Amino acid sequence: MNRTVTIIRTGPQALIQDLGRPGNAHLGVPPSGAVDPHSLTLANRLVGNPETAAGLELLLGALTIRANTSCTVAVTGPAVQVHVGEKLADSHHPIHLRPHEVLEIGTPETGLRNYLALSGGIDVPEELGSRSTDLLSGIGPDPLRDNDVLELGTPSPANDADVVPPHQALQTLVIPIRLGPRDDWFEDAETQLRQGSWTVSDRSNRVGTRLNGTRLNRRDGEIPSEGVITGAVQVPPDGQPVVFLNDHPTTGGYPVIGVVDRDHLRFFGQARPGTSVRFRPIV
Amino acid sequence: MLLRRCGTDALLVEVDSLTEVSAVRAALQGLEGIEELVPAARTVLVKGALNQVREALKDIDLTKVPTTHPSEVTIPVIYDGPDLGLVAETAGISQDEVVTLHTDAVYEVAFCGFAPGFAYLTGLPESLQQPRLDSPRTKVPQGSVGIAGEFTAAYPRATPGGWRLIGRTEITLFDPKAETPALLQPGDQVRFVVA
Numbered sequence: 001m002n003r004t005v006t007i008i009r010t011g012p013q014a015l016i017q018d019l020g021r022p023g024n025a026h027l028g029v030p031p032s033g034a035v036d037p038h039s040l041t042l043a044n045r046l047v048g049n050p051e052t053a054a055g056l057e058l059l060l061g062a063l064t065i066r067a068n069t070s071c072t073v074a075v076t077g078p079a080v081q082v083h084v085g086e087k088l089a090d091s092h093h094p095i096h097l098r099p100h101e102v103l104e105i106g107t108p109e110t111g112l113r114n115y116l117a118l119s120g121g122i123d124v125p126e127e128l129g130s131r132s133t134d135l136l137s138g139i140g141p142d143p144l145r146d147n148d149v150l151e152l153g154t155p156s157p158a159n160d161a162d163v164v165p166p167h168q169a170l171q172t173l174v175i176p177i178r179l180g181p182r183d184d185w186f187e188d189a190e191t192q193l194r195q196g197s198w199t200v201s202d203r204s205n206r207v208g209t210r211l212n213g214t215r216l217n218r219r220d221g222e223i224p225s226e227g228v229i230t231g232a233v234q235v236p237p238d239g240q241p242v243v244f245l246n247d248h249p250t251t252g253g254y255p256v257i258g259v260v261d262r263d264h265l266r267f268f269g270q271a272r273p274g275t276s277v278r279f280r281p282i283v
Numbered sequence: 284m285l286l287r288r289c290g291t292d293a294l295l296v297e298v299d300s301l302t303e304v305s306a307v308r309a310a311l312q313g314l315e316g317i318e319e320l321v322p323a324a325r326t327v328l329v330k331g332a333l334n335q336v337r338e339a340l341k342d343i344d345l346t347k348v349p350t351t352h353p354s355e356v357t358i359p360v361i362y363d364g365p366d367l368g369l370v371a372e373t374a375g376i377s378q379d380e381v382v383t384l385h386t387d388a389v390y391e392v393a394f395c396g397f398a399p400g401f402a403y404l405t406g407l408p409e410s411l412q413q414p415r416l417d418s419p420r421t422k423v424p425q426g427s428v429g430i431a432g433e434f435t436a437a438y439p440r441a442t443p444g445g446w447r448l449i450g451r452t453e454i455t456l457f458d459p460k461a462e463t464p465a466l467l468q469p470g471d472q473v474r475f476v477v478a
Contacts, residue, residue, distance in 0.1 A: 025321045025328075027457075027465040028395040127459035137399045139459045181287030181295040225396055227321030227328025229293050251323055251396035259290030 003069040003120060003152040007144050008102065011062025014144040016122050017115075018054040021130035021139075025250040031230055032134040033246050035206055035269030036113055039076040042164045043117035046074035046094045048156045053121030054131040056144070061114040064104045067097035071152060072119040078111025078270065079166040092164050110169035111270045119155035135206050136247040172276040175264050177233060179283055182255035185219045186235075189257050192216050193279040198241070202273035206247040208234075209268040211277055215239035218255060225251040231260040243268050284345060286337070293319070293330040296340065300325070301393050301405055301433075302348055308469055309349035310339050322394040322469050324403075352391070352472040358437060359478035360386075360428050364448035366416070370430065374410040381449060382477065384408045390435065390473040395465070400439035400457025402467035407435050419445030426451045428475070452478070 007014070017040060020033020034040040034057055041051040049055075056063065061080045067073075075082050075091040082089045083104040089095050091114075097103060105114060124131050124141050133140040144150075183189035196214030204210050216239045228234065232244045234254045243260060245268060258281065260268070271277070284303070287295040296307050307327045311320055316332030329336050362382045371378045390404035407430060415431045420443065423429070427438045429446030438444065439457035456466045467473065 023318055025319045026395060026469055028397060028399045028401050029459075029464075125460065128464055139399065178288065178290050181289045224324035224326075226295065226323040226326040227319070229289060229319070229328065229330060231290060249396075250321060251394075256289070259293075261291060 003071065004149050005068060005071070005118060005152065006066045007146060007148040007150065008064040008066055009146055010144050011058055011060050011107070013059035014063055015057045015133040015135075016054050016124060016141050016144070017057040017132045018130055019052050020132050020246060021128040024128050025227060028137075028250050029128060029139065030134055030136055030247050030250060032130065032132040032140065034115065034132075035245050036077060036115070036167065036266040038266050039113070039115045039167055040117070043074045043076040043115045044121070046076070046092075046162070046164060047072045047117045047119040049117055049119065049121050050156075053117065053153070054124065055115055055117040055122065058105065058114045058116060059112065061105045061107045063116065064102060066102050067099055068149075069152070070096070070098050071155070072096050073103060074117050075105055075114055076117075076164060077114035077167050078108035078169055080108040080114050081106035092166050094162060110272070111167050112169075112272050113270060118152055120153035123151045123153040134247050136249060167270055169270055169272070170267070170275070172278065173267050173271060174278050174280055175260055175267065177258040177260050177279045177281055179258045179281055180256075182223065183257050185255035186257055187217060190281045190283055193258065193281045196279070198277045200268075200271045200273050200275040200277060204271075204273065206245055208245050208248055209243040209271060211241045211243070213240070213277075216241060216257065218257075222253040223255060225253045228252045228256060229259065231262060231265050232256040233258050233260060245269060284340070284343070286340070289328065292333065293328060294333060294336060296327045296329065298325060298327075298345060303345040304393065305349060305391070305470070306343065306345045306347055307340070310343050311336060312470070314339060323396065324394070349470065353468055353470045355472045355474075356467060357474050357476055358452050358454055360450040360452050360475050361478045362450040364428065364450045366429075366447040367449045370411065370413060370447050370449055373413050376410065381411065384411055385435070385449065386475050386477060392467050392469050392471045392473060393434070394469055395467070398439060398442055399459070400465040400467065401436060402471075402473075403434045403436055404473055405433060407433055411435070413447055415445040416447060419443055423448065424451065426453060426456070428452055
């Protein structure tokens with residue numbers, strides 16, 4: 001018999017995500033995948049899944065599901081209230097659901113995205129080696145809607161991870177950035193980045209975190225489109241930087257002043273609009 | 284050739300022409316450990332295996348055009364595009380001559396971008412190298428075959444676009460569920476035939 005769960009209610013956005021489909025940029029296909037892969041892999045470990053299993057990425061939490069089979073689930077990302085039926089349960093800890101039990105995830109007070117792993121992983125067909133929803137190019141499953149039924153794969157025995165720390169959302173991010181490849185489009189890029197300050201814009205999404213604040217002075221004009229990587233900080237003519245996240249276009253024509261390391265990128269994936277941002281340039 | 288640093292594990296190789304892009308791509312293709320290899324108009328972005336990449340680029344002859352292609356693809360086209368007349372008029376030739384020119388040429392996929400499976404093909408005859416439309420269409424139908432500048436391309440799916448459209452193909456250019464999702468990859472050789 002198929003193992004399934006039913007989505008009773010989604011919050012602002014609920015997406016199936018795994019670690020994405022890197023390696024296809026030469027075909028014009030974005031990498032996609034969880035914007036906070038650290039939280040997704042922790043959730044998978046808590047329920048005994050391989051780290052590559054598909055789970056749910058929940059913008060501002062707020063998801064209610066009903067188990068149609070017994071399964072183990074775990075909620076990670078920022079601290080958030082979780083209920084099973086009427087009873088309070090622990091996030092960042094494995095939770096066992098019996099058939100017909102309802103799991104309700106609240107809205108986190110800080111941070112942006114919770115992750116839900118389910119034992120066996122979500123079993124939808126892979127596209128280019130991944131089950132991730134790519135919102136830019138429309139590859140992968142559609143965003144979840146109320147009443148969707150999700151099939152789960154075969155669970156493995158749970159491993160020994162049994163509690164993990166929540167994501168700590170900071171009010172000010174200080175992010176190391178490596179200059180280049182187009183820092184020569186900017187007069188003293190290092191000083192401009194070091195002295196500037198920005199806040200996360202509410203127009204940010206999985207394509208990129210848009211920053212408002214100090215205008216980065218750059219040359220006029222455009223570059224013939226060139227390949228860009230996740231973490232690239234692109235500067236359009238208005239001087240307001242955009243940090244490319246997982247659903248970024250594979251090429252772009254605005255100069256990239258610097259690149260944020262993968263390890264720090266997830267902080268942008270978890271940064272609410274209004275979060276302060278400063279850069280620490282590495283020459 | 285200029286190597287520009289791109290984060291901790293990638294380089295942007297900048298060259299002067301599409302031919303040189305093709306030479307760099309061919310020299311790096313298949314190197315073990317490369318995670319991404321993304322040719323574009325004047326650059327090749329390469330991620331991973333940077334020591335091997337630097338080594339492979341040391342003695343590269345940028346004038347050497349690769350003579351082998353990952354694959355050779357033929358695309359059948361119905362030449363009834365809405366801009367066929369405009370293209371013929373701009374070139375000062377008949378519509379039939381546009382079709383002959385477009386089908387006689389042999390193209391190479393220089394790079395992909397804009398949308399999944401959207402391949403920029405070089406090799407367009409000079410009289411067909413024409414500017415984009417003054418005002419882009421909000422929706423170019425899937426399969427449309429167009430020209431713009433030095434490139435020709437077929438639209439894998441409906442998107443906005445400003446290319447002059449000369450025809451359409453019914454062939455599937457991109458299917459994310461297929462074993463080989465993209466019909467065209469950088470380096471492929473392409474011919475158009477009248478469907």
